[in-house]
Amino acid sequence: MEGVGSPLVAGKERTGGKARGIARRATLSDVAAEAGVSTAVVSYVLNGGPRNVSETTRIAVEQAMEKLNYRRNPVASALTAGRSNLVGLLVPDQSNPFFAELAGEFEREGRARGYLTMLGNTSHDASIELDYVRALADWRVRAVFVASVNEHEFVVDGCPIIYVHSAPAKSRLTAALFDDFGGGITATRHLIAHGYEDIHCLAGPSDFGPFGHRRRGWEAAMSEAGLSTKGRVHYVAASRLEAARQIRDLMMGDRCPRAIFSTSDEQALSVLRAAAEAGKSIPGDVALVGFDGIAEALQGRPRITTIALPLRRLAVEVFNAIEDCGSTDRRHEPLQGQLTIGETCGCQVA
Structure with missing residues (x-):
């Protein structure tokens, strides 16, 4: 098994018809030559077997590796170990x-x-x-x-x-x-608890994955409260700038939402930009709850009320x-996000 190390072993390269000395990386053979042993013995030292080597030989090999600054090739090691x-x-x-x-x-x-x-x-x-x-x-x-x-x-x-x-x-x-579905319910219930009824949902560009689960959580909470979802779902772009343009058009239209549940903090940040451009205040004109808990949402101004996810x-x-890996039925229990109160939902915060 070959390895790579620092360019300490002399070699030759031809440039313009002339040979000049260059350095190349140390190999397993270089270590073996330096230690006065076979490449197989070097391999035994590196891999801890399968054959035993004497303490004197092991020290000689390790000193040779240190002198040549030899390090193992991770790809070669992977092919050997699987x-x-x-x-x-x-x-x-x-x-x-x-x-x-x-x-x-x-x-x-x-x-x-x-x-x-x-x-x-x-x-x-x-x-x-x-x-x-x-x-x-x-x-x-x-x-x-x-x-x-x-x-x-x-x-x-x-x-x-x-x-x-x-x-x-x-x-x-x-x-x-x-738990994207549960988080969508929690976020929407929080807005409902403030007395908002005209709550719109900003979904992702498609209904696949977390965006879809979070939208369905909003839908479930709205239904539970007897509130209409008709005409209140908006599929917006993943790009923050493009999403802000779409949301600005919504805010400047005839049906500006009283509250928005955003299925990602990226979209929630787009809402802040769109509101500024449309002359709307957050939460005075439009209340807002996001989802993800990214640093910019939690630490920006204003701080966004959001479902913070436990990435760690x-x-x-x-x-x-x-x-x-490879086993079936290994879906772990969904990790719960935490409603983190900011300055965009209408809560009084210090």
């Missing part, structure tokens, strides 16, 4: 603050457990998602965490998949999700689930 210390994380759009924060939590938890996280952006494209999974499978990653945009489950041989945040409805693969707990749960 699995690497790499994990993949696929998100629809890392520029979205929610997915950026989710990726940060996964990277921190992975490092604490000895894993390195490779991040891929699928651009809301199911075919790109599948291409990434296939490529990561070739790297023998320990698992791929997928915030899926695909309504249909796919399986790639030799590549454990764990769905996070969103998953195909009928998937039987391991999945760690949030999600990261811990999915890394715990790595050992269950």
